[in-house]
Every structure is written in structure tokens, then in C-alpha cells.
Amino acid sequence: MKFSTSLKFNANPEWWNEYIAYDNLKKTIYELEKKQFARPSLDLESGESTALINGEDGHGDSQDAYFASLLDKELAKITAFYARQSDISFTELEQLSAEVLQREQETLSPLDDPYREQDEDGSSDGDDHSSSDGSPDVDRKRRTSSVSRHIAFASEGPGPSHDRRQSLSQSSAGLDASVESLAAKRARSRSVASRAKSSIKDLFSLSGSTSGLPFSIWTSKSDYAADVQVLFKRRITTLYINFSSLRSYVELNYSGFSKILKKYDKITEHDLKLRYMQSFVDPAPPFQQSTRDELAQALVRLVDLYAKCVTHGDTSAANKQLRVHQREHVVWERDTVWRRMIAAERRGDHGGAVGALVDGVEAAAASTLAALPTPLGRFYLTRRKAFLILAIVTFVVLLNVPLIEGQEENRCFAILSVATILWATEAIPLFVTSMAVPLLTVTLRVFRDKDGNALAPPDGTKYVFSVMFSxxxxxxxxxxxxxxxxxxxxxxxxxxxxxxxxxxxxxxxxxxxxxxxxxxxxxxxxxxxxxxxxxxxxxxxxxxxxxxxxxxxxxxxxxxxxxxxxxxxxxxxxxxxxxxxxxxxxxxxxxxxxxxxxxxxxxxxxxxxxxxxxxxxxxxxxxxxxxxxxxxxxxxxxxxxxxxxxxxxxxxxxxxxxxxxxxxxxxxxxxxxxxxxxxxxxxxxxxxxxxxxxxxxxxxxxxxxxxxxxxxxxxxxxxxxxxxxxxxxxxxxxxxxxxxxxxxxxxxxxxxxxxxxxxxxxxxxxxxxxxxxxxxxxxxxxxxxxxxxxxxxxxxxxxxxxxxxxxxxxxxxxxxxxxxxxxxxxxxxxxxxxxxxxxxxxxxxxxxxx
Structure with missing residues (x-):
């Protein structure tokens, strides 16, 4: 597969304009090739890389400088975009790690029911189980205090700007609000008897996980803990997908620079690739080895967070589940784009799905000879259908009209005629007509034995297949x-x-x-x-x-x-x-x-x-x-x-x-x-x-x-x-x-x-x-x-x-x-x-x- 096609299939559609402009650079190479052959010299502007790339003046150096200036612009664009995206992603990773630790340090008593709510008349549903430490008012204050602590932490956390910290604070507050909303719905729908039974059940589940892990909100089986786990699972999964896309962005653009420089050297017979890659691409922040290590470490941290919050410490299961989420994201987010591109590639159409649809409709309309109403709907008669009908009618007529003496001879003449029409007009694919030949010759008993008798279908089948695969x-x-x-x-x-x-x-x-x-x-x-x-x-x-x-x-x-x-x-x-x-x-x-x-x-x-x-x-x-x-x-x-x-x-x-x-x-x-x-x-x-x-x-x-x-x-x-x-x-x-x-x-x-x-x-x-x-x-x-x-x-x-x-x-x-x-x-x-x-x-x- 060509790299331009690979880039389209693997790029993040939302970031498409931020990738290396591979096709435009390729067109520039062809223009340079044409000018190089047409004139012995070019007067091209030198980019900022000229002094570092070219050691002497000349036509080749002028071309190298011009093309390097175009690469400089692409490299600057990619570097700036990576800086923005990585700043956002790494800030959110630190915030998420802190929130996971904050949640883990929450103190929950086995006798506390986080979902207790007062009835509509203001009285507590759990009067028999209420105490000064576990009353609904105290519990509500504890939850409110927890939300306040998260908002305060978010506002003090690291970030690129005050707006970013504010959005993260709102995200944290929204998380707790979602938990509160889910808790209220469950509390109102729970009867007194079932709530008492649940409290006893929570007493055992909150005392520790079934797997023997230390007790925390991540190992608890309460409804409140389950809601928190689901919401953190979504956040970790989203951030994992973002980091995966960022790593793919780096790899694709690095390959893009390597491929386009290789094509440039091949077309112009220069040797710019090694010099430019070593002088500019490799030292660029997105392509440094330390950057790739940071992305890999971030993905490892997210796997660990997922293991802690979701899979009860099972890192292998966490890694497997996150990869599944990543594949599902690719299929869901890019399905339409990929499907259209692959369909266009198979048709050999590069004008877009809409253009292809219009062209297809116009072509169908142009080839339609007539539109005939039928009880099953309108039948559109095209040239191919007309030739197919002609072949079938000819075949039926020749089978029933003895133009040639002898039954086998007449049937064979009918098969020869219909095959000739179908092959000449291509009303159906050529190989389909060929496959119809043994079908017709056997069923119509065309073949004869040495004595001149028609072969029975079993014998005719063996004979025709023996001569076909020769x-x-x-x-x-x-x-x-x-x-x-x-x-x-x-x-x-x-x-x-x-x-x-x-x-x-x-x-x-x-x-x-x-x-x-x-x-x-x-x-x-x-x-x-x-x-x-x-x-x-x-x-x-x-x-x-x-x-x-x-x-x-x-x-x-x-x-x-x-x-x-x-x-x-x-x-x-x-x-x-x-x-x-x-x-x-x-x-x-x-x-x-x-x-x-x-x-x-x-x-x-x-x-x-x-x-x-x-x-x-x-x-x-x-x-x-x-x-x-x-x-x-x-x-x-x-x-x-x-x-x-x-x-x-x-x-x-x-x-x-x-x-x-x-x-x-x-x-x-x-x-x-x-x-x-x-x-x-x-x-x-x-x-x-x-x-x-x-x-x-x-x-x-x-x-x-x-x-x-x-x-x-x-x-x-x-x-x-x-x-x-x-x-x-x-x-x-x-x-x-x-x-x-x-x-x-x-x-x-x-x-x-x-x-x-x-x-x-x-x-x-x-x-x-x-x-x-x-x-x-x-x-x-x-x-x-x-x-x-x-x-x-x-x-x-x-x-x-x-x-x-x-x-x-x-x-x-x-x-x-x-x-x-x-x-x-x-x-x-x-x-x-x-x-x-x-x-x-x-x-x-x-x-x-x-």
C-alpha cells in the first residue's frame, strides 16, 4: 500500500490537517523534477535550513534548500500541534492520577450507607439504623466535603492555563454530581426492607474485596463504589485512546518525513534525506526518543490506573480491555471514513463518495434503454440486459428449431451461439459464460462416446472436467x-x-x-x-x-x-x-x-x-x-x-x-x-x-x-x-x-x-x-x-x-x-x-x- 493511502487509513480524522502534507510535497517534487530537466538552474528561495544543509552553491543545493524550507514549515506545524495536545493530555493524566489517589483515600465505614436519603416528608427512612455518626445529615455533609476537596484539588493542580484548571475542576465536580444523582435515584427506589438487607450486605462487601485485596472504593461492591468505578473507567479509557492517537501521530509523521525525503532523493538524484533527518527531524521534540518514552510511560500509567480502578489489580486484563476499547473507538469513529475510502479505492474513484454516487447515477441513466412498468416494480432495460435477453431468446429458439440435422449437433450449435453472443457483448462476465459451457453441455447431453451415442450426465461430467483441467x-x-x-x-x-x-x-x-x-x-x-x-x-x-x-x-x-x-x-x-x-x-x-x-x-x-x-x-x-x-x-x-x-x-x-x-x-x-x-x-x-x-x-x-x-x-x-x-x-x-x-x-x-x-x-x-x-x-x-x-x-x-x-x-x-x-x-x-x-x-x- 502506498504511504499516502496508508496515511489516510491510519490518521485521526479530527487531526487530518495537522499531519504532514504528503501529497502536496509529492507534487512539489514532481514540479522540481520538471524544472530541473527543463532548465540548468533555478532561482528558488532558501529556507532557514540552507546554511545547515548545503555546503556549496549550485542547482542541487538550491533545490535542496527550497524543499527543505517546505519541510521546515511542516515540521513547525507538527511540533506546535504536538506541544498543545501533549500538554493537555499529560495535564489531564496528572489530574486523573491525583483524583484516583484522592478517591482511594476516602474513608467509608461499613455501617455507612452512602445512598440514604430522607423521605419526601423530611423524615429519615433509616431511623432504626441512624446514629450520630451515620445519620443522613452527617453522611451528606461527608459527601459534600468530598466533592469540595476534589474541586479544590482540581483548581490547585498543574495545568497550562487557568481555563484548563477550571475545566478540570468542573469535570471533577461533574463526576461527583453524577454520583450524587445516581445515588439519589437508587435511594428513592429502594424500599425499607430491601435497604436494610443491602446495608447488611454492604457490611460484608465493604470490609474487603472477595479477592483478598486491601479495602478501598476500588474493591468495594457497593452501588456508590460501582458508580465511581464506571465513571473513572470512562475517563481512563478516553485518555488512553488520546495517548494512543498521539503516539500514532508521532509515528506516522516521522514515517512521512522519511518517505517524502526518500522520494525526493530518488526523483532528483540528490542525497538530502540523511542530512535533513539527522539535523532537523530527529532533534525535533515530537520525534526525540525521550518523547516516545514519555508516551509509552503514560500508557503504562493508564494501564496501572485502569487495573486499580476496574480490574482489581490485574494488569494483564487491564491492558487487554483497554486495547479492545481502542479498537472499538477506531471502528466507531473512523468507520464511515474508512468505508468510503476503501470503496473509492476499489472503484478506482478518487473524486469522493458524493461524486461517485452522482457519476454512477448518470452512467446508469445513460445506459438505460427503456423503463418498463411491471407488477413487481419498474424494470430498467440496459444494454447488457438487452444482450442477455437476446442471448436467452436465441438459445431457446435454436434449441426448439432443428436448423442442423442431429439432436446433439443442434444443441451444441445453440450452446455455441449463445456463448458467442455473451462473449462478444460481455452481457455477463466472460468467465461466467465459460462456466456455463460445461453446465449446458452436460445437462443437454451434447457429448458422444466412440459409438456415437450421447453420454449420460454422469459420464459427461467426468469427461468434460477431465478435458477442462488439462x-x-x-x-x-x-x-x-x-x-x-x-x-x-x-x-x-x-x-x-x-x-x-x-x-x-x-x-x-x-x-x-x-x-x-x-x-x-x-x-x-x-x-x-x-x-x-x-x-x-x-x-x-x-x-x-x-x-x-x-x-x-x-x-x-x-x-x-x-x-x-x-x-x-x-x-x-x-x-x-x-x-x-x-x-x-x-x-x-x-x-x-x-x-x-x-x-x-x-x-x-x-x-x-x-x-x-x-x-x-x-x-x-x-x-x-x-x-x-x-x-x-x-x-x-x-x-x-x-x-x-x-x-x-x-x-x-x-x-x-x-x-x-x-x-x-x-x-x-x-x-x-x-x-x-x-x-x-x-x-x-x-x-x-x-x-x-x-x-x-x-x-x-x-x-x-x-x-x-x-x-x-x-x-x-x-x-x-x-x-x-x-x-x-x-x-x-x-x-x-x-x-x-x-x-x-x-x-x-x-x-x-x-x-x-x-x-x-x-x-x-x-x-x-x-x-x-x-x-x-x-x-x-x-x-x-x-x-x-x-x-x-x-x-x-x-x-x-x-x-x-x-x-x-x-x-x-x-x-x-x-x-x-x-x-x-x-x-x-x-x-x-x-x-x-x-x-x-x-x-x-x-x-x-x-
Missing amino acids: PTIMLLIGGFTIASALSKTNIDRFLITRLLSFAGTRPSTVLLAFMGVACFASMWISNVAAPTLCFTLIRPILRTLPPKAPFAPAIILGIALAANIGGQSSPISSPQNLIALAAMDTPLDWLQWFAVALPVSFISIILIWLLLLASYRPSIAADGEYLEIRPIRAPRENFTGKQYWVTFVCLLTIALWCVEHSIENIVGDMGIIALVPIVLFFSTGVLKKEDFDQFLWTIVFLAMGGIALGKAVTSSGLLEVMDTGIRHLVQGMSLFPVVLMLSAVVLVVSTFISHTIASVLLVPIASEVGSNLEGNHARLLIFLTGLLCSTGMGMPVSGFPNQTAANQEDEMGQLYLTNVDFLKNGVPASVMAAFVVATVGFALSRLIGV
């Missing part, structure tokens, strides 16, 4: 494991930053370097995570660019297109590749895949790079000046033992995948090799259970549903029915024209729907087309279809990289890319990449014997 799915999970390990140990960021540090400052070279890195990263950490990582790395560059520089949209779009191309470069880089491997009778090994995919990807990246250079001219700024890019600094950290271990396991796994055919008698399949990183990373603590939970399981289930649908199309006989129409299309055509025709179909389909869904729908068709050609080229067409599915990138919705790029915004909230950018550059890039696959990819595949 070695291909295990390969996908193994890829997720490698990606998670590389990301968690920062190896991906380390390698990418190291490679980009050689890119230099020329915009064209930096653009090509980022595209190459995005493509390479997509091979191993998926083309979902790779562009996100690259977009994070280009943030410092984008902040230093002049306004409306064409380099910004060029590099964002270049990363997205390159990540799409990277989706075809390795078998585990995208689900469509794994679906293609699963459809092959004899899957390609990794060396065969690399022999075709790497040259194809390299040529595609170069062509797309030239297209972006011609379209955007990123080397020229908006004002016509030559643009120079801020160089990326190579990481200074060295590899740790854990990083070396992760690198070794990843390289070992990839090497085993490459030679899988040679060791097939040992490992059986690539899915078994995928278990190697899972076992080694989770058993050695590199990955935890939480990392396993965060795998992209929706992608896994999406692929599983696609495999199930492909098997259903084959097993039901629907593929044989489609074979007749396919033969007419390819009749008389040679292999290469078929490849060109298939490339056009795949490109169009994958542009408008998910690449994974496109492979689910088109791989079975490619398999059937290839099997009908002379020489049975099913494996070749399946392979090329898998590669072609990654080339559909002409629209903002074409693949995860495009969707991520389309949402990138500048500091003013303006999108870098528009639909015109995708149409102008994405469509030509898609056509070029598909043509490279259909020509170079086809030639290389034939060369290696696919």
Missing part, C-alpha cells in the same frame, strides 16, 4: 507463478530498468527500447501486467515533457501495441497460445515456437515503430524544438540471494520446456514441468498463499470453458457438419491462399472481441480447415491462428494492453490517447502484424516442418 491449464498456472515470482522479487523491474538505462536520450531510440522491453516482458509476465509495469516506468519521463508533446501518445500506444505482439512470442504469454497448443494433436515444443514467433515479433515491432515515427514525429516538441528525453537511471541495488534463486528456477523451467520432447519419457508433458516453479517457489517462501489467491483465476476459467466448448463441438459432431460448408470455401485453393483468407477472418474477429475468445471460436475452425487440405495442415493453421489472434489491436477494446493504454491520463486528468489514435495507428499496425504472420510466419513454419 496439462495446458497447468501450463497457464505455471506461467502465472513465474510472473508472480518475478514481480514480487522486483526482478522484472530490475531487468527492465537496466535495459532501458542504455536507451539514451533520443526520443526514437527510447521509443524503440520501451517497445522492445514491453514485448519481452509480455513473454514472461503476461501482456496484462507488462504494459502496466512499463506505464509506471514512463511516468517520470511523461512528467518532464513539454505540454502536448507528441512523444507522450506515441510511447503509450507503442507500449500497448508491443505488448500485444509480445502475446504471441512465447507459449505462456497469453491464453490464446495455450488454447492453440491444446488443440494440436502433437503440440509444438518451445524451440519450434520460438523459431517462428521471435522473428515474426521482431519484424512486427520494427514496422510498428517506423509507423509511429512517421505518424507522430516524436523527436519534435509541440513548439518545434528538438526534444530530449530524460535518461533512465540504472538500478543501484545488487541482486539478492532470493532474486538469484528465482532467476535460477525460472531459467531451469524454461529450459525444461524447450527440451520437453527429448525428456517426454520422464516428465510426460509440459504441464508437469509447470509444477516445478509452483513447488519450489511456494515451498521456499518466495510466494505465499496470498500470492496464489491473486492469480488471474478468471483467465484460467475462461480458458477452461473455451477448451470445454472446443471438445463439445468436436464430440457432438457439429464440427463434421461444419466441414461440409468449409470444404466448399476452400475447394480448389492451395495452402497459402487459405492462410491469407484465414488471416483476414481472424484479424477482424480478434479486433472486436477478446483475443482469448477469438481463439476459442476460431481454433476449431482452423483445425477443420487444415484437416480438409491435402496433407492435413491442421497443426499449421492452428499455430498461425494462435499467433494471429494477438494481432487484433485496432480498437481501444482490442486486448488488455489497449484497454490499459486508453485509460492513461496526464496530471490534469486528460487522456493521452483518443479513438482516432487507435484508428490511425492501431488499424495499420494490426494489418502489418497479421501480414507478417501470414507471410514470414507461414514460411518459417513450413521450414521447421510444422
Whole structure:
């Protein structure tokens, strides 16, 4: 979690303006970064820390002095606020300790009933038990004297001001008044007989506690003592929470100074943190070790007071109860704030709860097609609901209208049609549609046995689940494991930053370097995570660019297109590749895949790079000046033992995948090799259970549903029915024209729907087309279809990289890319990449014997 978010979640909402202004300081750092790169010198005012921080003049010293002056203001604010709050809290602690001692020294006779009151007629209810020492008048005088003593003590106690002493006196007087009020209510409601019985009971309870502790008001069981204990319990608990909040305030602000100085040094490449922390933050009163010890001692004193007043000397129980009260206070006082912030964080909304609500209402209203009255209320028809209704109606019609001869074939066609509609429109989540596939195929008895008979639901269930969780799915999970390990140990960021540090400052070279890195990263950490990582790395560059520089949209779009191309470069880089491997009778090994995919990807990246250079001219700024890019600094950290271990396991796994055919008698399949990183990373603590939970399981289930649908199309006989129409299309055509025709179909389909869904729908068709050609080229067409599915990138919705790029915004909230950018550059890039696959990819595949 970022520190700014952690600060919001852990800060006391009532003190929010008194914390370090972390976000404002961070914005200042980015402004300094932009000015630092734009001009060789700055004329910034020096704060009072200049003489102590800077040893010589210069641009870096000027920046350090300016930023230190801002930190000085924050430090002064925090110091002043802590002084006020600590003065109040420590004064009240001393007052409370004195009052506890004063109460403890009160003398109570076992025969005295503190709650005796006269009847309304003025006579005493306890005439039989009254004496000169225990009469109601004497007892009332004793209580009044006790209250007077407390008021006098409060007025003489230590405090920051006369007003503070007066408020504490009023608090003490209010305490005794509350006790008097409670006593009067109980006295009036007590009968003579019950009061006499209570007096006898108090005689034993006041003589000492049941636990053998010395007698005092804190161990007494009388009603009067119980009221005093409750009221002091509340005061101690409130003060404990105040001191806990004060200690948290100190810790959060100290971390804030450390974090913001670390970010400053990282962005500006200075070394201000150590000097400022040692010279100013550490000596400041709130952050001195003596201050932290005082806060810790105050909490210990409050625990002791609580133990004396409430838990009869049990310090452990007192500590536990006070911590429970503290947690309840946090939940009660901050529940609304936390709940809104967490909800906004999950929605990705930072505009506030009210804004989110208004936006949600407007979005719902905009997507509503009609409002229909029903007996159960008004039904709002949205686009998604309309597509869902269309899919259901289509499904019902196709089930009851025999468009295709054969019951199993017709039912499978209905399932294929409804799945296609739901996947294309996303009326429901994609993985939900995938999970509906085995449900429908089993209940409708679509699968057949070897004799052509429909499988019963028990047999169909065993079959569909056996094909869904296949070695291909295990390969996908193994890829997720490698990606998670590389990301968690920062190896991906380390390698990418190291490679980009050689890119230099020329915009064209930096653009090509980022595209190459995005493509390479997509091979191993998926083309979902790779562009996100690259977009994070280009943030410092984008902040230093002049306004409306064409380099910004060029590099964002270049990363997205390159990540799409990277989706075809390795078998585990995208689900469509794994679906293609699963459809092959004899899957390609990794060396065969690399022999075709790497040259194809390299040529595609170069062509797309030239297209972006011609379209955007990123080397020229908006004002016509030559643009120079801020160089990326190579990481200074060295590899740790854990990083070396992760690198070794990843390289070992990839090497085993490459030679899988040679060791097939040992490992059986690539899915078994995928278990190697899972076992080694989770058993050695590199990955935890939480990392396993965060795998992209929706992608896994999406692929599983696609495999199930492909098997259903084959097993039901629907593929044989489609074979007749396919033969007419390819009749008389040679292999290469078929490849060109298939490339056009795949490109169009994958542009408008998910690449994974496109492979689910088109791989079975490619398999059937290839099997009908002379020489049975099913494996070749399946392979090329898998590669072609990654080339559909002409629209903002074409693949995860495009969707991520389309949402990138500048500091003013303006999108870098528009639909015109995708149409102008994405469509030509898609056509070029598909043509490279259909020509170079086809030639290389034939060369290696696919």
C-alpha cells in the first residue's frame, strides 16, 4: 500500500490537517523534477535550513534548500500541534492520577450507607439504623466535603492555563454530581426492607474485596463504589485512546518525513534525506526518543490506573480491555471514513463518495434503454440486459428449431451461439459464460462416446472436467507463478530498468527500447501486467515533457501495441497460445515456437515503430524544438540471494520446456514441468498463499470453458457438419491462399472481441480447415491462428494492453490517447502484424516442418 493511502487509513480524522502534507510535497517534487530537466538552474528561495544543509552553491543545493524550507514549515506545524495536545493530555493524566489517589483515600465505614436519603416528608427512612455518626445529615455533609476537596484539588493542580484548571475542576465536580444523582435515584427506589438487607450486605462487601485485596472504593461492591468505578473507567479509557492517537501521530509523521525525503532523493538524484533527518527531524521534540518514552510511560500509567480502578489489580486484563476499547473507538469513529475510502479505492474513484454516487447515477441513466412498468416494480432495460435477453431468446429458439440435422449437433450449435453472443457483448462476465459451457453441455447431453451415442450426465461430467483441467491449464498456472515470482522479487523491474538505462536520450531510440522491453516482458509476465509495469516506468519521463508533446501518445500506444505482439512470442504469454497448443494433436515444443514467433515479433515491432515515427514525429516538441528525453537511471541495488534463486528456477523451467520432447519419457508433458516453479517457489517462501489467491483465476476459467466448448463441438459432431460448408470455401485453393483468407477472418474477429475468445471460436475452425487440405495442415493453421489472434489491436477494446493504454491520463486528468489514435495507428499496425504472420510466419513454419 502506498504511504499516502496508508496515511489516510491510519490518521485521526479530527487531526487530518495537522499531519504532514504528503501529497502536496509529492507534487512539489514532481514540479522540481520538471524544472530541473527543463532548465540548468533555478532561482528558488532558501529556507532557514540552507546554511545547515548545503555546503556549496549550485542547482542541487538550491533545490535542496527550497524543499527543505517546505519541510521546515511542516515540521513547525507538527511540533506546535504536538506541544498543545501533549500538554493537555499529560495535564489531564496528572489530574486523573491525583483524583484516583484522592478517591482511594476516602474513608467509608461499613455501617455507612452512602445512598440514604430522607423521605419526601423530611423524615429519615433509616431511623432504626441512624446514629450520630451515620445519620443522613452527617453522611451528606461527608459527601459534600468530598466533592469540595476534589474541586479544590482540581483548581490547585498543574495545568497550562487557568481555563484548563477550571475545566478540570468542573469535570471533577461533574463526576461527583453524577454520583450524587445516581445515588439519589437508587435511594428513592429502594424500599425499607430491601435497604436494610443491602446495608447488611454492604457490611460484608465493604470490609474487603472477595479477592483478598486491601479495602478501598476500588474493591468495594457497593452501588456508590460501582458508580465511581464506571465513571473513572470512562475517563481512563478516553485518555488512553488520546495517548494512543498521539503516539500514532508521532509515528506516522516521522514515517512521512522519511518517505517524502526518500522520494525526493530518488526523483532528483540528490542525497538530502540523511542530512535533513539527522539535523532537523530527529532533534525535533515530537520525534526525540525521550518523547516516545514519555508516551509509552503514560500508557503504562493508564494501564496501572485502569487495573486499580476496574480490574482489581490485574494488569494483564487491564491492558487487554483497554486495547479492545481502542479498537472499538477506531471502528466507531473512523468507520464511515474508512468505508468510503476503501470503496473509492476499489472503484478506482478518487473524486469522493458524493461524486461517485452522482457519476454512477448518470452512467446508469445513460445506459438505460427503456423503463418498463411491471407488477413487481419498474424494470430498467440496459444494454447488457438487452444482450442477455437476446442471448436467452436465441438459445431457446435454436434449441426448439432443428436448423442442423442431429439432436446433439443442434444443441451444441445453440450452446455455441449463445456463448458467442455473451462473449462478444460481455452481457455477463466472460468467465461466467465459460462456466456455463460445461453446465449446458452436460445437462443437454451434447457429448458422444466412440459409438456415437450421447453420454449420460454422469459420464459427461467426468469427461468434460477431465478435458477442462488439462496439462495446458497447468501450463497457464505455471506461467502465472513465474510472473508472480518475478514481480514480487522486483526482478522484472530490475531487468527492465537496466535495459532501458542504455536507451539514451533520443526520443526514437527510447521509443524503440520501451517497445522492445514491453514485448519481452509480455513473454514472461503476461501482456496484462507488462504494459502496466512499463506505464509506471514512463511516468517520470511523461512528467518532464513539454505540454502536448507528441512523444507522450506515441510511447503509450507503442507500449500497448508491443505488448500485444509480445502475446504471441512465447507459449505462456497469453491464453490464446495455450488454447492453440491444446488443440494440436502433437503440440509444438518451445524451440519450434520460438523459431517462428521471435522473428515474426521482431519484424512486427520494427514496422510498428517506423509507423509511429512517421505518424507522430516524436523527436519534435509541440513548439518545434528538438526534444530530449530524460535518461533512465540504472538500478543501484545488487541482486539478492532470493532474486538469484528465482532467476535460477525460472531459467531451469524454461529450459525444461524447450527440451520437453527429448525428456517426454520422464516428465510426460509440459504441464508437469509447470509444477516445478509452483513447488519450489511456494515451498521456499518466495510466494505465499496470498500470492496464489491473486492469480488471474478468471483467465484460467475462461480458458477452461473455451477448451470445454472446443471438445463439445468436436464430440457432438457439429464440427463434421461444419466441414461440409468449409470444404466448399476452400475447394480448389492451395495452402497459402487459405492462410491469407484465414488471416483476414481472424484479424477482424480478434479486433472486436477478446483475443482469448477469438481463439476459442476460431481454433476449431482452423483445425477443420487444415484437416480438409491435402496433407492435413491442421497443426499449421492452428499455430498461425494462435499467433494471429494477438494481432487484433485496432480498437481501444482490442486486448488488455489497449484497454490499459486508453485509460492513461496526464496530471490534469486528460487522456493521452483518443479513438482516432487507435484508428490511425492501431488499424495499420494490426494489418502489418497479421501480414507478417501470414507471410514470414507461414514460411518459417513450413521450414521447421510444422
